[in-house]
Amino acid sequence: METLVLGQMPWAGLLLLPLLLYFWPETAGSIDPATLRVIMDCMNWPLTLGKCQYAFVVSLPHETCNQPTNLQEQLPEEALNAMNGALARQRRPYTRNDGPIVVARLRHQRTHWQHSECRLLFGGQNSWVAQLKARTCRPNCCLILFTLNSPCTSMCLVVNGPFNILGMTRAAFSDIDNNYQAFVFESIFVNDSWPMVTPQELRDAWHRVHDVPLQCCDNNSCRDCALVAPQNNPCLAGKIHTLGSK
Template identity: 25%
Template sequence: MMMSALWALCVAWTLLVSVDGQLTAGKINIINNELAYRYGHIQGQVAMAFNLPSSFCDNSSSGDLDNILKGNEESRVQNVLNKGDVYTDSIRLAAATPLKHNTCSDHAEYRLLYPAGNNYVTKLQRDSNTECMVFFSLLSPCTLKCLNNNRPGVSILESLQDFSFWKAGYKAFVFEKIYIHPYSPCNKEQQKLQLITQIHQNAHLIPFYRCDGNNCCNCASKPADQNNPCLADRLPAQC
Protein backbone atom coordinates (compact mmCIF):
# COMPACT_ATOMS: atom_id res chain seq x y z
CA MET A 1 0.00 0.00 0.00
CA MET A 2 1.50 3.33 -1.00
CA MET A 3 1.49 6.22 1.41
CA SER A 4 -1.67 7.51 -0.22
CA ALA A 5 -2.44 10.07 2.47
CA LEU A 6 0.36 12.43 1.54
CA TRP A 7 -0.78 12.30 -2.07
CA ALA A 8 -4.34 12.82 -0.89
CA LEU A 9 -3.31 15.92 1.00
CA CYS A 10 -2.29 17.54 -2.27
CA VAL A 11 -5.99 18.03 -2.96
CA ALA A 12 -7.48 17.83 0.48
CA TRP A 13 -5.82 20.86 2.05
CA THR A 14 -7.21 23.17 -0.63
CA LEU A 15 -10.63 22.76 0.97
CA LEU A 16 -9.53 23.55 4.50
CA VAL A 17 -10.64 26.95 5.80
CA SER A 18 -7.58 27.59 8.00
CA VAL A 19 -5.13 26.05 10.42
CA ASP A 20 -4.84 28.09 13.62
CA GLY A 21 -3.52 31.38 12.31
CA GLN A 22 -0.51 31.42 10.01
CA LEU A 23 -0.92 28.02 8.37
CA THR A 24 -3.74 28.75 5.95
CA ALA A 25 -5.35 26.20 3.65
CA GLY A 26 -3.39 27.31 0.62
CA LYS A 27 -0.10 27.17 2.48
CA ILE A 28 -0.76 23.71 3.90
CA ASN A 29 -1.85 22.56 0.47
CA ILE A 30 1.46 23.67 -1.04
CA ILE A 31 3.41 22.08 1.81
CA ASN A 32 1.69 18.74 1.40
CA ASN A 33 1.95 18.86 -2.38
CA GLU A 34 5.67 19.22 -1.94
CA LEU A 35 5.87 16.51 0.73
CA ALA A 36 3.77 14.16 -1.38
CA TYR A 37 6.03 14.73 -4.35
CA ARG A 38 9.04 13.72 -2.26
CA TYR A 39 7.70 10.96 0.00
CA GLY A 40 4.48 9.68 -1.55
CA HIS A 41 5.85 6.25 -2.42
CA ILE A 42 6.89 5.15 1.06
CA GLN A 43 4.80 2.06 1.67
CA GLY A 44 2.51 1.19 4.57
CA GLN A 45 1.87 2.96 7.84
CA VAL A 46 4.36 5.72 8.45
CA ALA A 47 4.69 8.71 10.75
CA MET A 48 6.74 11.72 9.68
CA ALA A 49 7.59 14.87 11.63
CA PHE A 50 8.54 17.85 9.48
CA ASN A 51 10.17 20.80 11.22
CA LEU A 52 9.88 23.59 8.68
CA PRO A 53 10.95 27.23 8.75
CA SER A 54 8.09 29.42 9.96
CA SER A 55 8.87 31.76 7.08
CA PHE A 56 7.94 28.93 4.72
CA CYS A 57 4.67 28.36 6.59
CA ASP A 58 3.98 32.09 6.39
CA ASN A 59 4.78 32.43 2.72
CA SER A 60 5.15 29.01 1.14
CA SER A 61 5.98 28.70 -2.53
CA SER A 62 6.74 25.75 -4.77
CA GLY A 63 10.38 24.77 -4.80
CA ASP A 64 11.39 26.06 -1.37
CA LEU A 65 11.44 22.56 0.08
CA ASP A 66 14.16 21.58 -2.37
CA ASN A 67 16.58 23.48 -0.17
CA ILE A 68 14.81 22.98 3.15
CA LEU A 69 14.80 19.17 2.85
CA LYS A 70 18.03 18.86 0.91
CA GLY A 71 19.73 15.55 1.71
CA ASN A 72 16.47 13.87 2.79
CA GLU A 73 15.68 12.15 -0.50
CA GLU A 74 12.86 9.59 -0.45
CA SER A 75 15.17 6.71 -1.36
CA ARG A 76 17.46 7.60 1.52
CA VAL A 77 14.57 7.74 3.97
CA GLN A 78 13.08 4.50 2.62
CA ASN A 79 16.39 2.64 2.93
CA VAL A 80 16.59 3.46 6.62
CA LEU A 81 12.95 2.57 7.24
CA ASN A 82 13.39 -0.74 5.42
CA LYS A 83 15.96 -1.71 8.04
CA GLY A 84 13.46 -1.07 10.83
CA ASP A 85 15.30 2.02 12.00
CA VAL A 86 14.03 5.54 12.61
CA TYR A 87 15.18 8.08 10.05
CA THR A 88 16.20 11.56 11.15
CA ASP A 89 18.47 14.32 10.03
CA SER A 90 18.10 15.90 13.51
CA ILE A 91 17.06 19.21 11.95
CA ARG A 92 14.10 18.97 9.56
CA LEU A 93 12.72 15.44 9.41
CA ALA A 94 12.10 12.32 11.48
CA ALA A 95 10.25 9.29 10.10
CA ALA A 96 9.29 5.85 11.37
CA THR A 97 7.25 2.80 10.49
CA PRO A 98 5.93 0.26 13.01
CA LEU A 99 8.51 -2.01 14.61
CA LYS A 100 7.19 -5.53 15.04
CA HIS A 101 8.03 -7.74 18.00
CA ASN A 102 7.01 -11.34 18.58
CA THR A 103 3.44 -10.62 19.67
CA CYS A 104 3.04 -6.88 19.28
CA SER A 105 4.54 -3.81 17.62
CA ASP A 106 5.66 -0.30 18.45
CA HIS A 107 3.47 2.02 16.43
CA ALA A 108 5.11 4.52 14.09
CA GLU A 109 3.97 7.64 15.92
CA TYR A 110 5.00 6.10 19.24
CA ARG A 111 8.53 5.56 17.92
CA LEU A 112 8.83 9.26 17.13
CA LEU A 113 7.16 10.60 20.27
CA TYR A 114 8.25 8.32 23.13
CA PRO A 115 9.46 9.04 25.74
CA ALA A 116 8.04 12.46 26.53
CA GLY A 117 10.63 15.21 26.61
CA ASN A 118 13.34 13.14 24.95
CA ASN A 119 12.29 11.79 21.58
CA TYR A 120 12.82 12.31 17.88
CA VAL A 121 10.38 15.21 17.78
CA THR A 122 12.07 17.10 20.63
CA LYS A 123 15.40 16.58 18.87
CA LEU A 124 14.04 18.63 15.98
CA GLN A 125 13.33 21.60 18.23
CA ARG A 126 15.59 24.56 17.52
CA ASP A 127 13.90 27.94 17.71
CA SER A 128 10.18 28.25 18.33
CA ASN A 129 10.19 31.73 16.75
CA THR A 130 11.47 30.48 13.41
CA GLU A 131 9.98 27.00 13.01
CA CYS A 132 6.67 25.21 12.39
CA MET A 133 5.74 21.54 12.75
CA VAL A 134 3.65 19.30 10.49
CA PHE A 135 3.32 15.83 12.03
CA PHE A 136 1.84 13.31 9.62
CA SER A 137 0.57 9.80 10.31
CA LEU A 138 -1.27 7.69 7.74
CA LEU A 139 -3.30 6.10 10.58
CA SER A 140 -4.73 7.86 13.60
CA PRO A 141 -3.14 7.02 16.97
CA CYS A 142 -4.84 3.97 18.44
CA THR A 143 -6.88 4.24 21.63
CA LEU A 144 -5.76 0.89 23.08
CA LYS A 145 -2.15 2.01 23.51
CA CYS A 146 -1.10 5.38 22.09
CA LEU A 147 -4.01 7.44 23.46
CA ASN A 148 -4.66 5.40 26.59
CA ASN A 149 -4.24 7.26 29.90
CA ASN A 150 -3.93 3.95 31.72
CA ARG A 151 -0.91 2.73 29.75
CA PRO A 152 1.86 5.29 30.36
CA GLY A 153 4.56 2.93 29.12
CA VAL A 154 3.14 2.87 25.60
CA SER A 155 1.00 6.01 25.46
CA ILE A 156 2.01 9.17 23.60
CA LEU A 157 -0.41 11.42 25.51
CA GLU A 158 2.28 12.91 27.72
CA SER A 159 4.47 13.41 24.67
CA LEU A 160 1.85 15.64 23.04
CA GLN A 161 3.11 18.29 25.46
CA ASP A 162 6.27 18.38 23.38
CA PHE A 163 4.35 20.10 20.58
CA SER A 164 3.90 23.09 22.90
CA PHE A 165 7.37 24.13 21.76
CA TRP A 166 5.88 25.32 18.46
CA LYS A 167 3.63 28.36 18.57
CA ALA A 168 -0.10 28.20 17.90
CA GLY A 169 -0.67 28.55 14.18
CA TYR A 170 2.61 26.85 13.37
CA LYS A 171 1.76 23.19 13.97
CA ALA A 172 -0.67 20.50 12.84
CA PHE A 173 -1.14 16.76 13.40
CA VAL A 174 -2.53 15.20 10.21
CA PHE A 175 -3.91 11.69 9.65
CA GLU A 176 -5.93 10.09 6.88
CA LYS A 177 -7.50 6.91 8.23
CA ILE A 178 -8.91 5.90 11.61
CA TYR A 179 -7.08 2.95 13.07
CA ILE A 180 -9.31 0.39 14.80
CA HIS A 181 -7.24 -1.88 17.02
CA PRO A 182 -8.22 -5.52 16.45
CA TYR A 183 -7.41 -6.54 20.03
CA SER A 184 -9.18 -3.73 21.84
CA PRO A 185 -11.99 -4.77 24.22
CA CYS A 186 -13.95 -1.85 22.75
CA ASN A 187 -15.87 -2.09 19.50
CA LYS A 188 -15.31 0.12 16.47
CA GLU A 189 -17.74 2.85 17.47
CA GLN A 190 -16.41 2.96 21.03
CA GLN A 191 -12.84 3.29 19.78
CA LYS A 192 -13.86 6.13 17.47
CA LEU A 193 -15.50 7.98 20.35
CA GLN A 194 -12.39 7.46 22.48
CA LEU A 195 -10.30 8.90 19.66
CA ILE A 196 -12.35 12.06 19.22
CA THR A 197 -12.48 12.57 22.99
CA GLN A 198 -8.70 12.47 23.25
CA ILE A 199 -8.37 14.78 20.25
CA HIS A 200 -10.63 17.32 21.93
CA GLN A 201 -8.75 17.06 25.19
CA ASN A 202 -5.38 17.64 23.53
CA ALA A 203 -6.23 20.04 20.70
CA HIS A 204 -4.77 22.92 22.72
CA LEU A 205 -1.37 21.26 22.36
CA ILE A 206 -1.62 20.61 18.62
CA PRO A 207 -4.66 20.76 16.29
CA PHE A 208 -5.65 17.42 14.73
CA TYR A 209 -6.84 17.18 11.14
CA ARG A 210 -8.21 14.28 9.14
CA CYS A 211 -7.85 14.39 5.36
CA ASP A 212 -9.19 11.90 2.84
CA GLY A 213 -8.11 13.18 -0.55
CA ASN A 214 -11.17 15.32 -1.12
CA ASN A 215 -11.52 17.26 2.10
CA CYS A 216 -9.86 18.08 5.43
CA CYS A 217 -11.54 18.53 8.79
CA ASN A 218 -10.35 20.14 11.98
CA CYS A 219 -11.41 17.34 14.30
CA ALA A 220 -11.83 19.52 17.38
CA SER A 221 -13.99 22.09 15.62
CA LYS A 222 -17.09 19.90 16.02
CA PRO A 223 -18.49 18.17 19.15
CA ALA A 224 -16.82 15.05 20.51
CA ASP A 225 -19.64 12.68 19.58
CA GLN A 226 -20.49 10.12 16.93
CA ASN A 227 -21.56 12.88 14.53
CA ASN A 228 -18.11 14.43 14.37
CA PRO A 229 -17.18 14.48 10.66
CA CYS A 230 -13.70 13.12 11.44
CA LEU A 231 -15.34 9.83 12.48
CA ALA A 232 -17.31 9.36 9.29
CA ASP A 233 -16.42 6.56 6.90
CA ARG A 234 -16.03 9.31 4.33
CA LEU A 235 -15.50 12.93 5.22
CA PRO A 236 -18.37 15.20 4.17
CA ALA A 237 -17.82 17.83 1.51
CA GLN A 238 -18.04 20.53 4.18
CA CYS A 239 -16.84 20.08 7.76
Protein backbone atom coordinates in the same frame (compact mmCIF):
# COMPACT_ATOMS: atom_id res chain seq x y z
CA MET B 1 -32.96 48.59 32.98
CA GLU B 2 -31.62 45.74 35.12
CA THR B 3 -28.25 46.42 36.70
CA LEU B 4 -25.68 43.68 36.24
CA VAL B 5 -23.52 42.91 39.25
CA LEU B 6 -19.89 42.09 38.60
CA GLY B 7 -19.42 38.34 38.68
CA GLN B 8 -23.03 37.62 37.73
CA MET B 9 -24.39 36.58 34.33
CA PRO B 10 -27.92 36.95 32.94
CA TRP B 11 -29.96 33.73 32.79
CA ALA B 12 -29.85 33.81 28.99
CA GLY B 13 -26.07 33.82 29.15
CA LEU B 14 -26.04 30.94 31.61
CA LEU B 15 -28.28 28.92 29.34
CA LEU B 16 -26.13 29.70 26.31
CA LEU B 17 -22.82 28.85 27.95
CA PRO B 18 -23.20 25.03 27.81
CA LEU B 19 -24.02 25.26 24.11
CA LEU B 20 -20.94 27.35 23.47
CA LEU B 21 -18.79 24.88 25.37
CA TYR B 22 -20.30 21.97 23.44
CA PHE B 23 -19.72 23.35 19.99
CA TRP B 24 -16.57 25.40 20.60
CA PRO B 25 -13.40 23.75 19.27
CA GLU B 26 -10.97 22.56 21.93
CA THR B 27 -7.90 23.84 20.13
CA ALA B 28 -6.93 27.37 19.16
CA GLY B 29 -4.85 28.30 16.18
CA SER B 30 -3.62 26.09 13.40
CA ILE B 31 -1.88 26.06 10.04
CA ASP B 32 -4.13 27.06 7.17
CA PRO B 33 -5.65 23.78 5.82
CA ALA B 34 -4.87 24.63 2.18
CA THR B 35 -1.26 25.37 3.05
CA LEU B 36 -1.04 22.22 5.15
CA ARG B 37 -2.23 20.09 2.25
CA VAL B 38 0.48 21.51 -0.03
CA ILE B 39 3.13 20.59 2.55
CA MET B 40 1.69 17.10 3.08
CA ASP B 41 1.51 16.46 -0.66
CA CYS B 42 5.16 17.46 -0.99
CA MET B 43 6.23 15.20 1.89
CA ASN B 44 4.26 12.13 0.82
CA TRP B 45 4.69 12.06 -2.96
CA PRO B 46 8.00 10.10 -3.01
CA LEU B 47 6.86 7.44 -0.51
CA THR B 48 6.34 3.94 -1.90
CA LEU B 49 5.19 2.12 1.24
CA GLY B 50 1.54 1.79 0.31
CA LYS B 51 -0.54 1.35 3.47
CA CYS B 52 2.34 0.34 5.77
CA GLN B 53 2.10 2.49 8.88
CA TYR B 54 4.69 5.23 9.24
CA ALA B 55 5.02 8.63 10.84
CA PHE B 56 7.24 11.65 10.39
CA VAL B 57 7.84 15.03 11.97
CA VAL B 58 8.89 17.95 9.80
CA SER B 59 10.20 21.27 11.08
CA LEU B 60 9.89 24.26 8.77
CA PRO B 61 10.39 28.04 9.05
CA HIS B 62 7.33 30.10 9.93
CA GLU B 63 7.28 31.72 6.50
CA THR B 64 7.02 28.32 4.79
CA CYS B 65 3.90 27.45 6.78
CA ASN B 66 2.47 30.87 5.96
CA GLN B 67 3.19 30.63 2.23
CA PRO B 68 4.74 27.36 0.98
CA THR B 69 6.42 28.81 -2.09
CA ASN B 70 9.95 27.61 -1.27
CA LEU B 71 9.22 23.99 -0.38
CA GLN B 72 11.78 22.62 -2.85
CA GLU B 73 14.43 24.59 -0.98
CA GLN B 74 13.30 23.35 2.44
CA LEU B 75 12.44 19.81 1.31
CA PRO B 76 14.75 18.90 -1.59
CA GLU B 77 14.01 15.78 -3.62
CA GLU B 78 17.23 14.16 -2.42
CA ALA B 79 16.13 14.38 1.21
CA LEU B 80 12.65 13.04 0.48
CA ASN B 81 14.04 10.09 -1.48
CA ALA B 82 16.41 9.34 1.41
CA MET B 83 13.43 9.39 3.77
CA ASN B 84 11.61 6.89 1.55
CA GLY B 85 14.65 4.60 1.46
CA ALA B 86 15.02 4.70 5.24
CA LEU B 87 11.36 3.83 5.76
CA ALA B 88 11.58 0.95 3.29
CA ARG B 89 14.43 -0.60 5.31
CA GLN B 90 12.29 -0.56 8.47
CA ARG B 91 15.09 -0.02 10.96
CA ARG B 92 15.57 2.68 13.58
CA PRO B 93 14.03 6.13 13.11
CA TYR B 94 15.83 8.13 10.45
CA THR B 95 16.97 11.72 10.21
CA ARG B 96 19.67 13.72 8.45
CA ASN B 97 21.93 15.92 10.52
CA ASP B 98 21.25 18.82 8.17
CA GLY B 99 17.61 17.97 7.44
CA PRO B 100 14.25 19.05 8.88
CA ILE B 101 12.66 15.58 8.95
CA VAL B 102 12.63 12.56 11.25
CA VAL B 103 10.71 9.40 10.24
CA ALA B 104 9.83 6.00 11.70
CA ARG B 105 7.76 2.91 10.99
CA LEU B 106 5.77 0.61 13.24
CA ARG B 107 8.01 -1.92 15.03
CA HIS B 108 7.35 -5.01 17.13
CA GLN B 109 9.13 -4.89 20.50
CA ARG B 110 8.97 -7.93 22.73
CA THR B 111 5.33 -8.16 23.83
CA HIS B 112 3.78 -5.24 21.95
CA TRP B 113 3.89 -3.12 18.84
CA GLN B 114 5.73 0.15 19.28
CA HIS B 115 3.76 2.61 17.21
CA SER B 116 5.62 4.93 14.88
CA GLU B 117 4.40 8.10 16.62
CA CYS B 118 5.70 6.80 19.95
CA ARG B 119 9.09 5.93 18.44
CA LEU B 120 9.52 9.56 17.40
CA LEU B 121 8.18 11.15 20.61
CA PHE B 122 9.55 8.83 23.31
CA GLY B 123 12.59 9.87 25.29
CA GLY B 124 11.85 13.33 26.64
CA GLN B 125 14.71 15.74 25.89
CA ASN B 126 16.53 12.93 24.07
CA SER B 127 13.64 11.96 21.80
CA TRP B 128 14.05 12.13 18.04
CA VAL B 129 11.59 15.03 17.92
CA ALA B 130 13.41 16.91 20.68
CA GLN B 131 16.69 16.52 18.81
CA LEU B 132 15.05 17.74 15.61
CA LYS B 133 13.69 20.80 17.41
CA ALA B 134 17.05 21.56 19.02
CA ARG B 135 18.59 21.56 15.56
CA THR B 136 15.92 23.52 13.67
CA CYS B 137 13.82 25.62 16.07
CA ARG B 138 16.21 28.50 16.70
CA PRO B 139 14.30 30.25 18.01
CA ASN B 140 11.06 29.42 16.19
CA CYS B 141 9.77 26.78 13.81
CA CYS B 142 6.60 25.33 12.34
CA LEU B 143 6.25 21.73 13.59
CA ILE B 144 4.04 19.09 11.94
CA LEU B 145 3.59 15.51 13.12
CA PHE B 146 2.12 13.23 10.44
CA THR B 147 0.93 9.66 10.91
CA LEU B 148 -0.57 7.61 8.09
CA ASN B 149 -3.29 6.21 10.35
CA SER B 150 -4.96 8.16 13.15
CA PRO B 151 -3.61 7.66 16.69
CA CYS B 152 -5.40 4.57 18.00
CA THR B 153 -7.93 4.48 20.82
CA SER B 154 -6.61 1.20 22.24
CA MET B 155 -3.01 2.30 22.93
CA CYS B 156 -1.97 5.77 21.78
CA LEU B 157 -4.87 7.68 23.33
CA VAL B 158 -5.55 5.67 26.49
CA VAL B 159 -5.33 7.99 29.51
CA ASN B 160 -2.67 6.63 31.89
CA GLY B 161 -2.06 3.72 29.52
CA PRO B 162 1.51 2.37 29.42
CA PHE B 163 1.93 3.16 25.70
CA ASN B 164 -0.03 6.38 25.32
CA ILE B 165 1.47 9.38 23.52
CA LEU B 166 -0.56 12.12 25.22
CA GLY B 167 2.12 13.47 27.54
CA MET B 168 4.84 13.07 24.92
CA THR B 169 2.79 15.00 22.36
CA ARG B 170 2.08 17.73 24.90
CA ALA B 171 5.78 18.08 25.69
CA ALA B 172 6.82 18.13 22.04
CA PHE B 173 4.46 20.95 21.09
CA SER B 174 4.33 22.95 24.34
CA ASP B 175 6.80 25.58 23.15
CA ILE B 176 5.47 25.83 19.56
CA ASP B 177 3.16 28.70 18.61
CA ASN B 178 -0.41 27.44 18.08
CA ASN B 179 -0.49 28.91 14.59
CA TYR B 180 2.53 26.84 13.57
CA GLN B 181 1.73 23.33 14.68
CA ALA B 182 -0.39 20.38 13.54
CA PHE B 183 -0.95 16.69 14.24
CA VAL B 184 -2.04 15.19 10.92
CA PHE B 185 -3.36 11.80 9.85
CA GLU B 186 -4.56 10.51 6.50
CA SER B 187 -6.98 7.68 7.40
CA ILE B 188 -8.82 6.44 10.46
CA PHE B 189 -6.91 3.52 12.01
CA VAL B 190 -8.61 0.35 10.78
CA ASN B 191 -9.58 -0.97 14.25
CA ASP B 192 -11.17 2.39 15.08
CA SER B 193 -13.19 2.32 11.86
CA TRP B 194 -15.05 -0.78 13.04
CA PRO B 195 -18.60 -0.36 14.46
CA MET B 196 -17.64 -1.33 18.02
CA VAL B 197 -15.87 2.04 18.31
CA THR B 198 -18.60 4.65 18.01
CA PRO B 199 -18.07 8.10 16.47
CA GLN B 200 -18.56 9.63 19.93
CA GLU B 201 -15.87 7.41 21.47
CA LEU B 202 -13.44 8.10 18.65
CA ARG B 203 -14.06 11.83 18.81
CA ASP B 204 -13.58 11.83 22.60
CA ALA B 205 -10.28 9.97 22.20
CA TRP B 206 -9.05 12.40 19.55
CA HIS B 207 -9.88 15.35 21.79
CA ARG B 208 -7.45 14.07 24.40
CA VAL B 209 -4.79 15.42 22.03
CA HIS B 210 -6.01 18.92 22.89
CA ASP B 211 -2.58 20.54 23.04
CA VAL B 212 -2.07 20.48 19.27
CA PRO B 213 -4.63 20.88 16.43
CA LEU B 214 -5.58 17.49 14.98
CA GLN B 215 -6.27 17.49 11.25
CA CYS B 216 -7.14 14.87 8.63
CA CYS B 217 -5.43 15.35 5.26
CA ASP B 218 -6.18 13.14 2.26
CA ASN B 219 -6.08 13.63 -1.51
CA ASN B 220 -9.03 16.03 -1.35
CA SER B 221 -8.32 18.43 1.49
CA CYS B 222 -7.19 18.96 5.08
CA ARG B 223 -9.96 19.15 7.67
CA ASP B 224 -9.97 20.30 11.29
CA CYS B 225 -11.00 17.55 13.72
CA ALA B 226 -11.76 19.88 16.64
CA LEU B 227 -15.55 20.10 16.21
CA VAL B 228 -17.23 18.53 19.21
CA ALA B 229 -20.49 17.19 17.75
CA PRO B 230 -19.64 13.92 15.93
CA GLN B 231 -22.26 14.48 13.23
CA ASN B 232 -20.58 17.80 12.32
CA ASN B 233 -16.98 16.60 12.52
CA PRO B 234 -15.58 16.24 8.98
CA CYS B 235 -12.89 13.83 10.14
CA LEU B 236 -15.58 11.35 11.23
CA ALA B 237 -17.43 11.22 7.92
CA GLY B 238 -16.60 7.53 7.45
CA LYS B 239 -18.08 6.56 10.82
CA ILE B 240 -21.33 8.52 11.01
CA HIS B 241 -23.32 5.49 9.85
CA THR B 242 -22.59 3.86 13.23
CA LEU B 243 -24.17 6.68 15.25
CA GLY B 244 -26.70 5.30 17.67
CA SER B 245 -25.27 1.79 17.47
CA LYS B 246 -24.41 1.77 21.15
